[in-house]
Amino acid sequence: MAPPSTTTDPADRSPLITAATSGAGLALIAYAATHLLHRPGLLPAGLGAAAALAVLVALAETWHRRRTRPVRDLTTALAPLLRTEPAKAMIKARKHRNGTPTRLTIRYGATFDERDEKARAKVREIIATRLGGPAEATWKPTRRQILVTVDASPGSGDIIDSDQPAAPETTDPIPGRDTMRTRTTDVVQAILGASAHVDRVDFAAYTDTPTGIDVTYATTTRDLAAGFRDRVLLQINSKIPGNWRSTWDFENNRIRFELRPPFPTNVRYPITHQFVKYELPYAVTEHQRIESWALGSKNPHCLVVGPTGSGKTVFIRNLVVAARVLGIPVVLCDPKMTEYLDFEELDGVTVITETLDIAEAITLTHREMMSRYRAIKRRQARKGDFGKIMFILDEFFIFKEASGVIWQEMKARDKDLKGREHPCLSLWKRLAVLARTAEIHLTVGIQRPDAEFLTGLARDSFRMRISLDQATPEAARMMWGNSRIGTTLPNIQGRAVASTADGPAYVQVLRLLTPSDEDAFDAEDATVWKHLVDRMTHNAEAHANGDGPLAFLGPLNNPTPVEATETEGAFALPPAPAQPAPEPEDTTPAGALEAEDGTEEAGVYELEVGDHIELDLDTGTEPVEVADLHFGEDEDNEEEWVEIEYTAQDGTTGVQRLGVDDIVTRKTPATTSGGSET
Ligand SMILES: Nc1ncnc2c1ncn2[C@@H]1O[C@H](COP(=O)(O)OP(=O)(O)OP(=O)(O)O)[C@@H](O)[C@H]1O
Incomplete structure (x- = not known):
């Protein structure tokens, strides 16, 4: 720590000394004048004027000192931190309220790094402490200046930080980058608030095209909402050139925006592609x-x-x-x-x-x-x-x-x-x-x-x-x-x-x-x-003439078997293919079977949300409405099942699991809606 200075700043002298000095000076002049002019009557008037002047000087001195002291104190406190040489006139107070400066311009030295968040925080703390109110600081790296607004209302003590830090303009040789940095900060703060901070902007080599933006924001719960994150991205996409994506780091309140690579268009089929089994590239x-x-x-x-x-x-x-x-x-x-x-x-x-x-x-x-x-x-x-x-x-x-x-x-x-x-x-x-x-x-x-x-x-x-x-x-x-x-x-x-x-x-x-x-x-x-075509042909299995994996299609698998179907027998199903007859135990209905009472037997797989069906519940067979359906498979025995979410007539809800092959009684949908079959 530097030893205390032994020289006294003239501004630190008591106003009484100035007043006494000026009063004594005037009294001396009055005394000399009475003797020189041989008019002793002038002495009391001269001494009175000297005393009055001394009081006025003291008052003026006091007012001036009150007005300039905060700036001087601030200069003393900030000069070593901001490395401003010379410290004199480093702070200009542009507005005062009740003797306290409320708007200031502060110069800082070339070796002060305004990107150092801790140093900036220290500067704000000193300003707030010295001037007695929250300080809003706007950093102008190009001019090495800080524009400070102080809210010196009594009782306020918080520090509001709305810095505009950016990489020093003077050191970036690519024109346009600094404007883009400022723009980025403006856009980010417009949606994330004044406390959001652009830590870094990456650019494409030798251009002012931004490719990445790192942002830190104040802790909030809004970041967890997908809609809010979408809006932030929309803001960036609409206001910063290019197509962006965002990655959110909730733990550290950080966002990384990255320019998406230009999306390929009109992409030819990659004929050299190495196919992987059962993966169909598209x-x-x-x-x-x-x-x-x-x-x-x-x-x-x-x-x-x-x-x-x-x-x-x-x-x-x-x-x-x-x-x-x-x-x-x-x-x-x-x-x-x-x-x-x-x-x-x-x-x-x-x-x-x-x-x-x-x-x-x-x-x-x-x-x-x-x-x-x-x-x-x-x-x-x-x-x-x-x-x-x-x-x-x-x-x-x-x-x-x-x-x-x-x-x-x-x-x-x-x-x-x-x-x-x-x-x-x-x-x-x-x-x-x-x-x-x-x-x-x-x-x-x-x-x-x-x-x-x-x-x-x-x-x-x-x-x-x-x-x-x-x-x-x-x-x-x-x-x-x-x-x-x-x-x-x-x-x-x-x-x-x-x-x-x-x-x-x-x-x-x-x-x-x-x-x-x-x-x-x-x-x-x-x-x-x-x-x-060569590749497909090379891999083709024999399937012609009813052989191969599509044999189950019968005549449909033949290149020219069914052309005349609709003209020959307009409304007949085409002839049955050469297939083994269905096995006798295959009793599964091919579709819903209608009964006389407006109900039908329907496969579970046929059900739709809103259908009215009967389910065996604890209370017996009950009519319920299907609220939703889910399909799944038992991991142990690989059996497939359907979960029916239902609402019973008394409003109670529940879930029942049935096999995919099960049959239920369903009100025919036409009856349900009161309409007639078309
Ligand atoms: N992925 C693609 N890359 C390049 N061009 C494409 C692509 N998809 C479609 N096209 C162009 O658009 C045209 C229409 O495409 P396509 O026939 O697949 O449309 P569609 O949806 O099947 O319409 P429609 O039912 O009328 O045939 C193509 O002939 C082609 O010129």
Whole structure:
């Protein structure tokens, strides 16, 4: 510590000494004047004037000292810390209240590091202590100045810190960076409050383009809310150039914002890709990593959502190609008829376009599933013994509507036909629930999110999802359980939100065009397509003429068997394929069986939220309403089950677990809603 100074600052002298000195001086002048002028009468008046002047000087001195002392004290306290040379005039007081400076400009030395948080805190503490009120300090590194505002109201003692620290402007040679730093601080503080602090801004080499921002913020509970974090990110994304993501460190109140790499567009199919068993590549992520659908019981079925022209067909082609390269046979149902022309000749792919043929394919695939299922149940086979099958139904609702029309006409012609919908639709629901065990994987294309696939049991099965459309908040909630995901999806061909291992994320679907894309199909597409066809053909299993893994499709598996189906017998189901007859004990109903009293026997897999069913409860058989449905598997014995969440008539709620194959009595939905069957 420096020894106390022995010289006295003139400003520290007592005002009385100044007054006495000036009074004595004046008295001396008055005394001399009376003698020189020989007028003794002047002496009392001269002494009186001297005394009055001395009092005035003392008062003026006192006022001045009161006004300048805080600044002098502050200068003495801050000069060693701020390393200001010379210390004199380092502080300018611009405004006072009751003699206390309330606005000051303080210079600081070149060797003081304004980024040192502790040093800044010390400076604020000294100012607050000396001036008796909370100090708000704005740091101007370029000018090496601190602009200080003091709230000197009595009783206030808190320190409000709203520093604007930034890396020293003078040392950054890249023009524009300092402006960007200031901008970043302004934006961050606008949403996180004045206490938020930008610790660091990273820039791309030799540019003023920010690539990373480190922020510390005051402890708050708002950071735990996803909505708040989304708003912070939205603020950064709208006000700082580029596309940003954020990583929150709740323990340390820190956020790292990182510039997302430019998202790839129009990504050609990577023909050198090393396929991994049962992983179907379909897109790249923002990090250029290939994203795949891993076929398995966790993600058994895939839901593709996208309006016309969004790239649904291209996505589905990706799955078909990958499945074929991996040796998985594909049943490809295309009610729009012309989307998969170039796959028709491929071994291992059966393209089906006619409504009744698709209905038949569903029936036959269901039959194949049941025979696999029974083999597992009888312990004649284990899961995994069967080859996988990919069953794709693009434009599900076009098919459903077309089959509905045909079904009505069939019923009008044949009074023995019963049921609200074509039986294949119940089989379809059953497939969606059970097919995973039988290694049959479904892919369904629809134009917009629909409860049919996103509630109840289907929701649990269609876990692999991809949406190629910019979502409304409602659609986003249905698809992803979050009303913001995908609502800002840019309108770029193939850009989508997909379920990845890290949750829903933006992806760019691989460009896989085929010759039928005509004008869009360029030379590079041709090279890729040829390569892929070679690869698929190389891996093809023998399946022609009814052999191979798609033999269960019978005549549908034959390249030209069913073309005339609708013209020949417009409303007849196509001829039964050459299949072993169903085993006698297969008594599972193919759909709901209606009774006279407005109830029907329905498979548990057919239930929907809102259905009215009867359940065996502790109190006996009770009518209940289905509130929700969950699908699962017993880890011990691999038995699949369905959990029915229900509301009883007295308002009590409960959960009952049934086997997927169980049958329940259900009020026919038409009766429930009071409407008539259409
Ligand atoms: N991932 C992609 N990369 C590059 N271009 C794409 C991609 N997906 C689609 N396209 C372009 O968009 C066009 C339409 O795509 P696609 O046929 O898949 O749409 P869709 O949703 O199936 O519509 P539709 O039902 O009318 O056929 C393609 O011919 C292609 O030119």
